[in-house]
Amino acid sequence: MKNSLHKIIVILVFGLLINTSCTKDDFCLQNPVTPKLVLRFYDDTNKETLKSVSTLYVWAEGKDTIANFNGTSLDSIYIPLNSLDTKTVYKFSNGTDVDTFTITYTPKEKYVSRSCGYKVTFNDVTFYSDNTWIKEFTPSTLTTLDSQNIAHVQIFH
Template sequence: MKKYFSITIILALILILSCEKDDICLENTTPNLVLKFYDINNDTLAKPVTSLTVWANELDTIYLDKPFDSIIIPLDFNLNKTNYKLVSNKIVDTIYFSYERNDIFISRSCGYKTIFENIEIDSFTNNWIKGFNINNTIIDNDTTAHINIYH
């Protein structure tokens, strides 16, 4: 009887020690690009956009119909460029972003995240967007505006 009890205790210890800790990803994932909209006549005054449709090839379309002064959009982490069409009041503008990607290993549960570096606007049409200013060329968080858009 003691023999079976000892074997049961040893097997229970082996099972307990062989269990792995649950890995839960608590880190931030790949950051998005934050665009903030400003008045072309006063570059310090945020100017809300009342209606906006945003889309890029291979990415979901974003519809916004309430006034807002900033948006968060993803960049393509498989390519070094992303083109977005922004439609306001049925007027279309296209912005061409280019960047370098830097993949960083976070952990086994989170995997990798991509940091976008040296972001540039290669070109844009100026139908309703009149200008821009790049505040930060490194996209490593999505808490502050990276690019100001003037309209």
């Protein structure tokens, strides 16, 4: 009897040690995603009307075409910025002409939580274009790019 009670106590203590040594699972419940730049394309003559680029190709300078934007017809796109640099240069083609679109910024890492890690926000964002087939765009600057819930730049073509 004493031996059985001793075994039960040892098992309970062992179980208690295992249970208390486990940590709570950490799940990232926030949206810590580093935002992408969201662009919407509009008609140059009727600035309130969305206008798809009929044969859109997009690639970062020195890289291959982004698969999602390889000859597609879209009125909006989202593209990543290089968080390890202060400038990202994209080439946009409408099938005939190529426009260089340059984005400069100051990246800033932001600690979200232990489970979510870090995200990058982009401050003092400035846009430049050589306006080949893109007639104009607005705005030319953003104070902060920290979400991708809205379009950041309207491009008129």
